Amino acid sequence: MRGLATxxxxxxxxxxxxxxxxxxxxxxxxxxxxxxxxxxxxxxFPDLIRDxxxxxxxxxxxxxxxxxxxxxxxxALPLGILMGRSRTFARLMNPLLMVTYPxxxxxxxxxxxxWLGVGDLSKTLVIxxxxxxPVIYHAYAGARAVEEKMLWSAxxxxxSGPARLLRVVVPAALPEILVGCxxxxxxxLITMVTSEMIARQSGIGNLIFNSLDFAQYETVYAxxxxxxxxxxxxxxxxxxxxxxxxxxxxxxxxxxxxSA
Amino acid sequence: xxxxxKTFRRREGGEHLALSAIDLAVAEGEFVSIxxxxxxxxxxxxxxxxxxxxxxxxxxxxxxRPVTGPGPDRGPVFQEFALFPWKTVLGNVAYGLRxxxxxxxxxxxxxxxxxxxxxxxxxxxxxxxxxxxxxKQRVAIARTLAYDPAILLMDEPFGALDAHxxxxxxxxxxxxxxxxxxxxxxVTHSVDEAVFLSDRVVVMSRSPGRIKADVTxxxxxxxxxxxxxxxARYQRHVIDLERLIDDAPDVGVRP
Numbered sequence: 001m002r003g004l005a006t007x008x009x010x011x012x013x014x015x016x017x018x019x020x021x022x023x024x025x026x027x028x029x030x031x032x033x034x035x036x037x038x039x040x041x042x043x044x045f046p047d048l049i050r051d052x053x054x055x056x057x058x059x060x061x062x063x064x065x066x067x068x069x070x071x072x073x074x075x076a077l078p079l080g081i082l083m084g085r086s087r088t089f090a091r092l093m094n095p096l097l098m099v100t101y102p103x104x105x106x107x108x109x110x111x112x113x114x115w116l117g118v119g120d121l122s123k124t125l126v127i128x129x130x131x132x133x134p135v136i137y138h139a140y141a142g143a144r145a146v147e148e149k150m151l152w153s154a155x156x157x158x159x160s161g162p163a164r165l166l167r168v169v170v171p172a173a174l175p176e177i178l179v180g181c182x183x184x185x186x187x188x189l190i191t192m193v194t195s196e197m198i199a200r201q202s203g204i205g206n207l208i209f210n211s212l213d214f215a216q217y218e219t220v221y222a223x224x225x226x227x228x229x230x231x232x233x234x235x236x237x238x239x240x241x242x243x244x245x246x247x248x249x250x251x252x253x254x255x256x257x258x259s260a
Numbered sequence: 261x262x263x264x265x266k267t268f269r270r271r272e273g274g275e276h277l278a279l280s281a282i283d284l285a286v287a288e289g290e291f292v293s294i295x296x297x298x299x300x301x302x303x304x305x306x307x308x309x310x311x312x313x314x315x316x317x318x319x320x321x322x323x324x325r326p327v328t329g330p331g332p333d334r335g336p337v338f339q340e341f342a343l344f345p346w347k348t349v350l351g352n353v354a355y356g357l358r359x360x361x362x363x364x365x366x367x368x369x370x371x372x373x374x375x376x377x378x379x380x381x382x383x384x385x386x387x388x389x390x391x392x393x394x395x396k397q398r399v400a401i402a403r404t405l406a407y408d409p410a411i412l413l414m415d416e417p418f419g420a421l422d423a424h425x426x427x428x429x430x431x432x433x434x435x436x437x438x439x440x441x442x443x444x445x446x447v448t449h450s451v452d453e454a455v456f457l458s459d460r461v462v463v464m465s466r467s468p469g470r471i472k473a474d475v476t477x478x479x480x481x482x483x484x485x486x487x488x489x490x491x492a493r494y495q496r497h498v499i500d501l502e503r504l505i506d507d508a509p510d511v512g513v514r515p
Binding site: 147152153154156157158168171172174248249250 | 312329330331335336359387389409
């Protein structure tokens, strides 16, 4: 919970406090084992953290998320930027993206499991698919919106076409690319958990369902809290990175978070 | 620089003849304005000179060499500034020099000198988003002057500025130009601006874009705005050019 202390300002703390209060009130009102209160859930943490199995599950999840996210960037950024600079390529890619975007990527899990098993590869691959789409779209939009005259100015200085792509299009599109990355992080987190719930072998999602099977409701809620905190910490870290990288840019509009 | 002559056609939807049979020769060190209503293709003409847009027919030469693409001998300045927003003022002005292989220290020294010349001495570490329109255009001019192009291609550079800023930039551009006398092609739709700055004003008409008149502005240099506004020859030129543009047979084509 130390991540919360670094939040700037009071309003976010108030919001989280309100959420916890509502949770506690609901727990007291319902009075069922399947809705433990805040103290009971927090009390589950010491044991969880001491359990090497829990740590292994969380580490497995994070490893797949990081690898999947990195692979998605490596795939999506070149595709998106090329789409933004080549009309033909964009017209080729757009229908493919439009077909795949609305498909929940977790729905691909059964098919991928059939071919690649229930291990890391399948789950990482689903994260790669899910994260790629918003990143491609934002990289595409960013690269397409680069002012033609900025490129002309660079060309007049003697800069070649490939150099302009790398040294003008990429930095100019970076603010928009980072908007895509931020959406991508949230989607990676969602896909990470859902893929583990389908292919139950290791990970946070797996732990949640296993605990449910054993009626360890405190653990279920504790793991959901872990995912929430992960989301907040990643978002704060990303926001810092964004400010450092594109502090020169005028602020871009708020992110619409897509569901996976 | 010998001359530029060209004929070309451009497609927009169907076939659209944007510029037709343009012959234009500009001498080295000459300040020539291209004046005309919007949509007469005067900016397109400039983009073709810059090598950013290819002509459909005809040929463009700078000196003895045909124009096949952009090059550092022709430096553009756009109405939209087109600065690199991720670079500081210093980074923008030094960019072209670094691109030409000039070492960082030398490039930055030259950039600093130019930034001072355009009156932005204390703004070297600012980013473009922190500057006003007039300041951005000063940076853009310094950025282009930095790599020392033989020809400046200015596309309505002061068109997006308020009247006061515009006047100041005109004065400053004139004193910069009177010092190093580069060849300048200056696209504008302002008659005053064209007469004030130029040795020659080329008047264009619309649909298709053609050269309608080529007027020599025989006003003495160095020019000072206060003297010029009272000069009967200046007033005569402004009135004549305004009449020429009014006569353009394009009334009623507005949508």
